[in-house]
Amino acid sequence: xxxxxxxxxxxxxxxxxxxxxxxxxxxxxxxxxxxxxxxxxxxxxxxxxxxxxxxxxxxxxxxxxxxxxxxxxxxxxxxxxxxxxxxxxxxxxxxxxxxxxxxxxxxxxxxxxxxxxxxxxxxxxxxxxxxxxxxxxxxxxxxxxxxxxxxxxxxxxxxxxxxxxxxxxxxxxxxxxxxxxxxxxxxxxxxxxxxxxxxxxxxxxxxxxxxxxxxxxxxxxxxxxxxxxxxxxxxxxxxxxxxxxxxxxxxxxxxxxxxxxxxxx
Numbered sequence: 001x002x003x004x005x006x007x008x009x010x011x012x013x014x015x016x017x018x019x020x021x022x023x024x025x026x027x028x029x030x031x032x033x034x035x036x037x038x039x040x041x042x043x044x045x046x047x048x049x050x051x052x053x054x055x056x057x058x059x060x061x062x063x064x065x066x067x068x069x070x071x072x073x074x075x076x077x078x079x080x081x082x083x084x085x086x087x088x089x090x091x092x093x094x095x096x097x098x099x100x101x102x103x104x105x106x107x108x109x110x111x112x113x114x115x116x117x118x119x120x121x122x123x124x125x126x127x128x129x130x131x132x133x134x135x136x137x138x139x140x141x142x143x144x145x146x147x148x149x150x151x152x153x154x155x156x157x158x159x160x161x162x163x164x165x166x167x168x169x170x171x172x173x174x175x176x177x178x179x180x181x182x183x184x185x186x187x188x189x190x191x192x193x194x195x196x197x198x199x200x201x202x203x204x205x206x207x208x209x210x211x212x213x214x215x216x217x218x219x220x221x222x223x224x225x226x227x228x229x230x231x232x233x234x235x236x237x238x239x240x241x242x243x244x245x246x247x248x249x250x251x252x253x254x255x256x257x258x259x260x261x262x263x264x265x
Contacts, residue, residue, distance in 0.1 A: 004138030020226035036234035050243025077101035116149025131172030143173035165194040184222040191223035202229030
């Protein structure tokens with residue numbers, strides 16, 4: 001592995017545990033300035049305080065979050081986008097480059113792919129090209145891989161998620177983000193079929209802290225490499241405290257009960 005890539009990966013993965021807590025904050029392009037990403041600097045500072053390893057955002061936002069006072073935290077630049085206003089919201093297009101991320105001092109880039117969409121071939125081409133360019137520069141690539149299209153019956157089905165993860169590895173990504181399959185037994189099969197680190201998405205807002213903690217705990221027990229959770233963290237009433245509890249699960253070996261005790265304290 002290129003030294004530059006190895007150094008950057010160590011900025012977003014804990015050196016001792018080999019795992020990560022990423023908080024995506026790229027939602028403004030998709031759905032607008034929702035609660036939690038309006039005062040972005042404050043949100044970034046809170047998740048950094050809790051122990052998150054990195055935040056993920058579009059190229060125009062680091063000037064608001066990664067300058068001046070505040071806690072240091074890893075930076076992943078998201079290169080693909082679509083909006084909820086579109087007739088085809090699942091069709092992602094590239095809106096940034098690896099070189100953009102390098103100029104911003106980023107530690108990694110990310111690309112979003114929706115397998116099964118009518119524009120799948122264009123998105124796969126984008127992922128392949130980004131991985132090739134990133135490889136030249138020693139820039140890690142996080143591939144967000146989902147199954148969303150007219151023929152997809154269940155995007156959480158283990159066979160579907162296994163396929164998503166494997167596509168990312170085979171096209172050159174360094175880390176893959178997928179939907180959680182619902183149980184440690186099924187998620188272990190996803191991890192088994194993919195050599196690169198597999199992190200789970202947070203998905204829609206959950207009903208309780210217990211649901212979040214249990215999902216994260218189960219994914220780690222199944223061999224997952226951490227989490228990439230957005231709204232369930234930055235829209236929480238106390239993001240720093242929630243991240244601290246999840247840090248315990250991901251990096252410190254907390255069980256569910258110990259994490260919940262911290263949250264209730």
